[in-house]
Amino acid sequence: MNKLLKFGIASLSVFVLNAYIQTNAKADEQVATTNIAILESPSANFSTSATDENTTSTEILKNDNIISNGGQxxxxxxxxxxxxxxxxxxxxxxxxxxxxxxxxxxxxxxxxxxxxxxxxxxxxxxxxxxxxxxxxxxxxxxxxxxxxxxxxxxxxxxxxxxxxxxxxxxxxxxxxxxxxxxxxxxxxxxxxxxxxxxxxxxxxxxxxxxxxxxxxxxxxxxxxxxxxxxxxxxxxxxxxxxxxxxxxxxxxxxxxxxxxxxxxxxxxxxxxxxxxxxxxxxxxxxxxxxxxxxxxxxxxxxxxxxxxxxxxxxxxxxxxxxxxxxxxxxxxxxxxxxxxxxxxxxxxxxxLYTGNVVVDYLIKGTNQKLKETYNKISELPIYDSTGELVTYKVGDNNIERPDKIMVDGITYRLVGLSTSSDSETGTLKNGTVHIAYEYEKEIITTTVEPTTTTTVEPTTTTTVEPTTTTTVEPTTTTTVEPTTTTTVEPTTTTTVEPTTTTTVEPTITTVEPTTTTTVDPIPGSSSESGQIQSFSSEKATEAESKSVAEQAQLPNTGEANSKLFFTIASILMGFFGISLLKKTHDNK
Structure with a gap:
């Protein structure tokens, strides 16, 4: 059986190898045929082209003896x-x-x-x-x-x-x-x-x-x-x-x-x-x-x-x-x-291209001239000896660009270049470079009056009112109240009260300054002083009572927490001790 199997495998291998060899042989024949066709075809075409080219050249020589190398x-x-x-x-x-x-x-x-x-x-x-x-x-x-x-x-x-x-x-x-x-x-x-x-x-x-x-x-x-x-x-x-x-x-x-x-x-x-x-x-x-x-x-x-x-x-x-x-x-x-x-x-x-540069001085928004046109550059070829355009510059002195011009007693001040003006610097062009400056009329009366009004009124207002307000009110508020409160009441109040008074009174002092002593400073009657003192005492007592009441209402959180802590700790210690005793007993 094994021999028969080996024999079949060998036969199949021989068959496959033979088929492979024949396939390659046919492929090689096709490639060779293709290569021959490729080689033969260009050769034939080249031969034809060469013949045509020679024929054409011969015809050119025979039929046209004129050769152009461009114009004359x-x-x-x-x-x-x-x-x-x-x-x-x-x-x-x-x-x-x-x-x-x-x-x-x-x-x-x-x-x-x-x-x-x-x-x-x-x-x-x-x-x-x-x-x-x-x-x-x-x-x-x-x-x-x-x-x-x-x-x-x-x-x-x-x-x-x-x-x-x-x-x-x-x-x-x-x-x-x-x-x-x-x-x-x-x-x-x-x-x-x-x-x-x-x-x-x-x-x-x-x-x-x-x-x-x-x-x-x-x-x-x-x-x-x-x-x-x-x-x-x-x-x-x-x-x-x-x-x-x-x-x-x-x-x-x-x-x-x-x-x-x-x-x-x-x-x-x-x-x-x-x-x-x-x-x-x-x-x-x-x-x-x-x-x-x-x-x-x-x-x-x-x-x-x-x-x-x-x-x-x-x-x-x-x-x-x-x-x-x-x-x-x-x-x-x-x-x-x-x-x-x-x-x-x-x-x-x-x-020959020529150009010139002129300057005009106009009333703003019009074509009305304030003075004669200034000729910066007369008619001149626009290219210099090197073939470059000639350059120009206008406005670098007061003659070409005056800051003000006076006409019939009226002064006109320079505003700037007109929107239609050429640039103050550049190169000549074929034609005219036109530069136009614009001026506005200067009004002297309008300039003086605002200065007088502005200077006088602010000075009067600023000097008088701030002085009155600043000098009277701060002195009354700051100097009178602290002296009255601090000097008179210490004899009737205990040692603790200055502390309470000092802590509470700033709040009261901040509220009352404006109602107490803006109209009548220190020179008041004794009865009025007494009323002020009793009112202050009542306020202080009332504040004290309020403070104590608020303190009574606060929870004693620190004490309650301490008891709870110790209770839990005792229970834990008990369990720990029992466990130690049990372990000792077991060991014995």
């Missing part, structure tokens, strides 16, 4: 600032541009012409603030630029006037700006603008700071000073100063790339007359449309010279499209680096 030109005006001595105002701008180039280094536009309205006694300064290194990485710099006349450039190699890279700056190369105001071609000689040329020989954007400093008297006539920047010379070579003499083509031969609409009559709009620029051209301190040619589109500002935005809201019928103008797509073997959404020009203004 951007001018971003900054707030005008006043000099430290207050004698001049500086209008400043950040100008950025990047050249148009090609894969064959042939057809390029590598210059930028900047035009500034000509203003009496104005000076112009250029600073290179952004360049590239040899690898094209943007580098912020601060290198003052040297101005040179166009005619003088003939004495140097053309490449001398290219914007230097960061490596060239480190090696000591000077950045130049070329004054082209006297270079004669057409309307540039009209004398209404000053012209400056910048040139480059590397791709991607670079940036310059342009500062126009104007005498304060001239600046007061100009709220918005515009400048124009546009790429001018299409060349067959890269770099250097370009002109007709170098075989370059002037792009302003095309009407939609002109500085002004009508060049024949010499009207160049706000570029010739900055005072004509009003709020219809400006929003938030920047131009929203050209001040000289509606065909010039305004490039949006982004505050980043390394990436120039492209123009927006383009009308193709008026837009200067360099790609279409010169059919760059016709030769697909050449790649051009240029934007089709950029007209290669831009304008902006530097805004």
């Amino acid at each position: 030109v951007n001018v971003e005006g900054q707030n005008a600032t006043v000099s430290t001595d207050g004698k001049s105002v500086t209008y400043s701008y950040t100008v950025a541009y990047q050249r148009i180039s090609s894969s064959t280094h042939g057809q390029t536009v590598n210059d930028l012409l900047i035009r500034i309205p000509k203003i009496k006694d104005a000076t112009v300064k250029f600073t290179l603030i952004g360049t590239r290194d040899a690898k094209g990485k943007p580098i912020n710099v601060n290198a003052p630029m040297k101005e040179i006349g166009f005619d003088d450039t003939e004495n140097y190699d053309r490449e001398t006037f290219n914007t230097p890279t960061s490596e060239e700056l480190e090696s000591g190369k000077t950045p130049y700006v070329v004054n082209t105001s006297n270079y004669e071609y057409g309307y540039m000689t009209d004398g209404k603008v000053e012209s400056y040329g910048l040139f480059t020989n590397f791709d991607k954007s670079q940036a310059y700071k342009v500062e126009v400093t104007v005498p304060i008297d001239e600046a007061k006539k100009i709220k918005y000073l515009p400048i124009d920047a546009r790429m001018i010379w299409k060349s067959s070579q890269e770099g250097g100063v370009q002109s007709y003499e170098t075989g370059s083509q002037n792009l302003e031969e095309y009407s939609n790339h002109h500085l002004a609409v009508d060049l024949d009559n010499g009207d160049i709009g706000g570029m010739g007359d900055p005072s004509s620029i009003d709020e219809s051209y400006v929003r938030n301190g920047h131009l929203i449309k050209s001040v000289s040619n509606p065909n010039t589109y305004i490039t949006p500002n982004n505050g980043d010279w390394t990436r120039i935005p492209e123009d927006t809201n383009i009308d193709k019928s008026t837009f200067f499209n360099y790609v279409d103008k010169f059919t760059l797509r016709a030769n697909t073997n050449v790649v051009y680096y240029v934007s089709e959404k950029e007209d290669m020009a831009d304008q902006d203004v530097s805004a």
